[in-house]
Amino acid sequence: MIEFPPGLILILGALFVPILPSYFRNAYMLALPILGFWGLLILPEGILFSFIFFDYTLAPVRVDKLSLLFGYIFHIAAAVSIIFAFHVKDPVQQMAGLIYAGAAIGGAFAGDLITLFVYWEGTAIASVFLIWSSKTERSFRAGMRYLIIQVGSGVLLLAGAILQFKKTGSLDFTSMDLSDLGPILIFIAFGIKAAFPLLHNWLQDAYPEATVTGTVFLSAFTTKLAVYALARGFAGTELLIWIGAVMTAFPIFYAIIENNLRRVLCYSLNIQLGFMIVGVGIGTELALNGTAAHAVSHILYKALLFMSMGAVLYQVGTIKATELGGLFKSMPYTAGLCIIGCASISAFPLFIGFISKSLIITAVAEQGHWVVWLVLLFASAGVIQYSAMKIPYFTFFQKAPGLKTSEAPGNMLIAMGIVAFLCIAIGVYPTPLYALLPYQLDYSPYTATHVVTQIQLLLFSALAFFLLVKTGIYPAMIRATNLDFDWIYRRLLPMIIAGFGKLITLIDRLIRDTFLSLLNQLLKLIFKHHGPGGLLARTGLTGLMALLVVIFLALFLLIYFI
Amino acid sequence: MEQNQEPQENKTRLDKNKTKAKIIWLLGFACILSVVADLFYHKHVHYDAEDWIPGMYGWYSLIGCTVMVLVANFLRNILSRKENYYNEAEDD
Numbered sequence: 001m002i003e004f005p006p007g008l009i010l011i012l013g014a015l016f017v018p019i020l021p022s023y024f025r026n027a028y029m030l031a032l033p034i035l036g037f038w039g040l041l042i043l044p045e046g047i048l049f050s051f052i053f054f055d056y057t058l059a060p061v062r063v064d065k066l067s068l069l070f071g072y073i074f075h076i077a078a079a080v081s082i083i084f085a086f087h088v089k090d091p092v093q094q095m096a097g098l099i100y101a102g103a104a105i106g107g108a109f110a111g112d113l114i115t116l117f118v119y120w121e122g123t124a125i126a127s128v129f130l131i132w133s134s135k136t137e138r139s140f141r142a143g144m145r146y147l148i149i150q151v152g153s154g155v156l157l158l159a160g161a162i163l164q165f166k167k168t169g170s171l172d173f174t175s176m177d178l179s180d181l182g183p184i185l186i187f188i189a190f191g192i193k194a195a196f197p198l199l200h201n202w203l204q205d206a207y208p209e210a211t212v213t214g215t216v217f218l219s220a221f222t223t224k225l226a227v228y229a230l231a232r233g234f235a236g237t238e239l240l241i242w243i244g245a246v247m248t249a250f251p252i253f254y255a256i257i258e259n260n261l262r263r264v265l266c267y268s269l270n271i272q273l274g275f276m277i278v279g280v281g282i283g284t285e286l287a288l289n290g291t292a293a294h295a296v297s298h299i300l301y302k303a304l305l306f307m308s309m310g311a312v313l314y315q316v317g318t319i320k321a322t323e324l325g326g327l328f329k330s331m332p333y334t335a336g337l338c339i340i341g342c343a344s345i346s347a348f349p350l351f352i353g354f355i356s357k358s359l360i361i362t363a364v365a366e367q368g369h370w371v372v373w374l375v376l377l378f379a380s381a382g383v384i385q386y387s388a389m390k391i392p393y394f395t396f397f398q399k400a401p402g403l404k405t406s407e408a409p410g411n412m413l414i415a416m417g418i419v420a421f422l423c424i425a426i427g428v429y430p431t432p433l434y435a436l437l438p439y440q441l442d443y444s445p446y447t448a449t450h451v452v453t454q455i456q457l458l459l460f461s462a463l464a465f466f467l468l469v470k471t472g473i474y475p476a477m478i479r480a481t482n483l484d485f486d487w488i489y490r491r492l493l494p495m496i497i498a499g500f501g502k503l504i505t506l507i508d509r510l511i512r513d514t515f516l517s518l519l520n521q522l523l524k525l526i527f528k529h530h531g532p533g534g535l536l537a538r539t540g541l542t543g544l545m546a547l548l549v550v551i552f553l554a555l556f557l558l559i560y561f562i
Numbered sequence: 563m564e565q566n567q568e569p570q571e572n573k574t575r576l577d578k579n580k581t582k583a584k585i586i587w588l589l590g591f592a593c594i595l596s597v598v599a600d601l602f603y604h605k606h607v608h609y610d611a612e613d614w615i616p617g618m619y620g621w622y623s624l625i626g627c628t629v630m631v632l633v634a635n636f637l638r639n640i641l642s643r644k645e646n647y648y649n650e651a652e653d654d
Contacts, residue, residue, distance in 0.1 A: 138650045256634035257642070365608035373609075374622075381623035382630050448603040453612075456596045456620035463589040464627040470582055475635050481647040482638070490648055 005049055005061050006071050006109045007119070009036045010078065010102030017098065018091040026086050029094060030079060036105065037075040040068060047111050056171055059111030066292060066438040070108040070228045073296045074101060076422075077220035077303055084307050084415035085213035096129035097217045104221035108228050112171040113161035113186070116229070120157055120189075123222055124150030130214030131206050139209040145486070146206035150222075153192035160185030176233050187234060193226035194277060195270050197246045201486040203270060204254075208262040208319075212310040215262060219269060219306045220299045227276045227295055236283025241364075244281055245372045247274025248379035254484060255386035259477045261319045261395060262309050265302070268345070268387040271379055272298050278376065279360040282367055285439040290359030292437050297352040297426070301344035304419040305391065308338035311408035311416070312395055321390075321477035326400020334408050335396040337416040344423040346388035346458055347380065352423045354454065355430040355445040362443075377457070384461035385474075393469070394477060593620060 013032040020028055048061040078101035085097065103122030110116035124147065131143035163182030165171050176183040192199045207218050234240060248271050255267035276298070279291030311334045312327065313319040328335045340351070347353035357380065364373045407413070426433050434441045468474035529536045597617030607613050615621065 141650060252630060253634040253637050254641075256631060257638045362608075370609060377619070377622060378626045378630070381626050385627050385630060447606065449606045452596060452599050452603070453619040456593070456600070456617055457623045459589060459593045459596055460617075460620035460623040461627045463586065463593055464624050464631075466582060466586045466589060468628065468631050470586065473635070474631055475638055478642070479645045480642045481645055482641045483643060483647075484641075 003043060003048065004039050005106065006036060006040060006043070007102040007104070007106030009039060010098045010105065011122075014095045014098035014102065017094050022089055025094065026082075029082050029098060032098060033075045033078040033082065033101070036102075037072065037079075040071050040075065043068075050111075053114075056114070056165075057112075058114060058171065060106075060115045061109045062111030062173075063109065064438070065436070066228070066231065066288075067109045069292050069296065069436050069438065070224065071105055072436070073299050074105045074108060074221065074224075077101070077299050078105075078217075080303060080307075080415045080418055081213065081217045081220065083418070084216055084310070084412055086411035087409055088211075088213055090133060092129055093133045093211060093214060096126050096133070097214070100126035100130065100217055100221060104225045107225045110173060113157070113164065113173050114171055116173055117154060117158045117161060120193075120225075121151060121154040123225060124154060127218055127222060130217055131210040133211045133214060134209055136209070142206045142209040145489075146202050149192060149202040153189045156185045156192070157189035160187075160189060173232060175235065178234075178237060178239070183233075187237075190226050190229045190233065191243075193222055194230060195223055195226075195247070195273055196243055196277075197250060198485050200247075200251075200270055201484050204263055204266040204484060205486050207266045207269075208260055212314045216303055216306045216310060219265075219302050223269065223273055224295050224299055227273065227280070227291065230277065230280045231288060231291055235280055235288055237281055240277050240281030241369060241372055242281075244274045244277030244279075245375045247271065247277060249274075249375050252379065252382045252386050254482060256390070257475050257482055259321050259479055261321055261324070261391055262306070262313070264387060264391065265305055265309060268305075268383070269298075269302055271383075271386070272302070272345070274379070275357060275360050275376065278364060278372060282360075282363050282369070284363055284367065286359060286366065286441070286443070287363035289434075289437040289439050289441050289443075290356065290361075290363055293356035293359055293433060296433060297344065297356040297423075300352060300419050300422050300426075301341045304337065304341035304416055304423060305345065305387070307412065307416045307419070308334050308341060309391070309395070311412045314412070315405045315408055316403055320479065321394035321398075322479050323401065324395045324403070325398040326396070327403065327405065328396040330403070330405050331396070331407050333413050334416070335392065337413070337420050338392055338396070340420040340423055342388040342392055344427065346383045347454060348458060349427075349446070349451050349454060350424065351427040354427055355433070358445055358450060358454075359441075359443065381457050381461045384458060384465055385468075389462060389465045393465075593617075596620060 010032050013028075017025060017029065043061075043063050045063045047059045048063065050057065050059045052058070078098075081097060081101070085093070088094065100123055103119045103126055107116055107119035107123065110119055128143045128147045128150070131139050131146060133139075160182045161171065163180070163185065164176070167180060167182055176186065178184055178187055188199075192202075195203045203223070207215050210218055230240065251267040251270045251274075255264050255271070258264045258267060272294070276291045276294050279287040279294065281287075309319055312324065312331065315331065316324065316327070318324070344351040344353045347357045361373065361376050361380070364376060408416075430445060434443070465474070528534055531537060597620055600616040605613050612618055
């Protein structure tokens with residue numbers, strides 16, 4: 001058997017996409033992740049392909065249970081995203097999607113910080129083409145901002161890696177603590193990609209601007225690679241518990257008032273990342289298992305939701321709640337699949353979210369963090385308000401504005417069907433997923449307490465949703481831009497810079513004016529005394545001179561004789 | 563033609579309102595059932611508060627969600643700007 005570094009099959013395979021005839025491309029592209037998945041199955045555990053580069057020992061592939069789990073799910077996500085994009089003929093998007101997925105897979109297996117950095121930047125650069133492929137001015141600008149932030153994260157990672165190497169003499173990507181500048185920089189680099197509060201805005205800014213199929217790719221990889229990296233490098237860092245708790249709570253308000261439903265899903269993605277980050281922060285075996293399981297389930301149901309919204313966007317041409325409604329009749333399959341995604345994200349029993357989210361919440365309760373526990377419950381109930389009811393209600397069920405459309409293309413339905421099947425299958429029978437988790441797990445999600453309390457949480461929340469909608473308290477969707485942190489760098493900083501420019505112009509003008517007026521005054525003075533009629537420029541008569549001389553002589557004589 | 567359409571639209575709206583009311587009643591009933599269900603099994607809890615009130619999760623959820631939506635409504639007043647606030651061509 002030939003072992004091959006994971007991810008490279010997709011990256012190298014992508015290079016042949018443009019030269020293949022288009023009727024053969026879909027089968028070829030789908031074969032790549034399947035081949036890659038098979039490659040994972042035969043990979044032995046441990047450090048592989050280790051080599052020495054100048055003086056540094058690099059470990060490009062490290063195989064253990066954690067990296068394998070992310071490897072599996074990344075391959076599955078790549079395969080369904082490719083099926084979902086079967087109708088796309090644009091080789092740029094096809095290549096970008098494959099390289100992006102390959103880089104994320106490679107990153108999940110990176111055993112040292114330099115390899116991680118290479119793949120880290122690979123995901124940034126490949127993915128931006130999925131945004132630019134929308135070929136609109138908005139997407140170009142959003143992609144630019146995205147690229148700057150993502151590459152910036154990579155630069156921080158590299159700087160941190162160099163400092164770490166200087167300090168410890170090793171480039172190994174292992175557990176670190178935040179006692180030194182190197183790990184702190186790496187932590188921030190991971191935090192940017194994991195969309196920590198205030199570092200999050202690239203996500204909601206760029207993802208909704210990507211193409212219909214591009215967003216499905218994007219939703220799976222970047223942020224989950226960051227979660228993996230945090231779980232690998234900073235498990236048990238208490239700061240992460242609080243960061244995660246803020247992440248689960250704050251984006252809720254934005255998700256509720258947002259009109260663009262793909263952006264709603266981005267805020268919701270951010271919230272679900274918060275759950276995983278809390279799990280990393282708790283750092284117990286149960287919590288880390290929860291983070292890994294929730295990453296898997298999150299990739300699946302979030303892909304399903306982005307696919308269903310992508311299908312609506314593809315068919316209708318808009319994804320704004322203000323312009324949608326009543327699509328249940330024309331797109332019944334998409335609606336049904338979307339509802340499966342919603343049931344999964346809200347962790348309804350028998351769906352995948354139910355068997356993964358509770359691991360994290362239980363771990364939080366076991367460690368006695370009751371404030372965080374309450375916040376997580378709040379977010380778990382709120383999921384109904386900000387996505388699980390909101391998305392299907394405004395797309396499929398609210399009063400129809402008379403849209404005429406038809407069901408999504410077959411390839412999209414198949415891709416959504418596969419993911420929906422996985423969401424239910426793993427939800428009903430979680431044992432195989434539990435067996436793949438990094439640590440031994442003795443946990444049964446289907447206890448009376450868990451099922452009943454979770455149903456209570458969701459039913460009351462659904463009741464609240466309908467009551468609030470009926471009474472008109474639930475915010476009506478309006479076409480608007482909601483200010484988020486990107487306001488700082490899209491408005492405030494340009495304003496400060498423009499203001500600074502104006503200030504400099506003002507000071508410059510002041511100095512010039514003062515100098516000029518001083519110069520004018522000087523000239524006037526000189527003119528006064530030396531100009532025509534000035535005292536010093538006056539011309540006297542010769543007689544006056546002779547008279548003055550006589551007077552001075554007379555004075556001299558007088559003084560001499562006295 | 564147009565005159566004929568209006569009553570029909572009103573009718574569908576009425577239907578929608580009826581279905582909404584039905585859904586609310588159904589949900590309300592299901593909520594009560596889920597609270598009653600709390601009395602019939604032994605709860606495994608981490609915090610005592612979970613066991614004090616039947617349906618504690620439900621009440622927490624109901625209050626939490628209402629507060630959540632009210633706060634979102636309030637925040638919209640501060641955060642909402644016109645759609646083309648950043649002066650980027652609108653084309654999605």
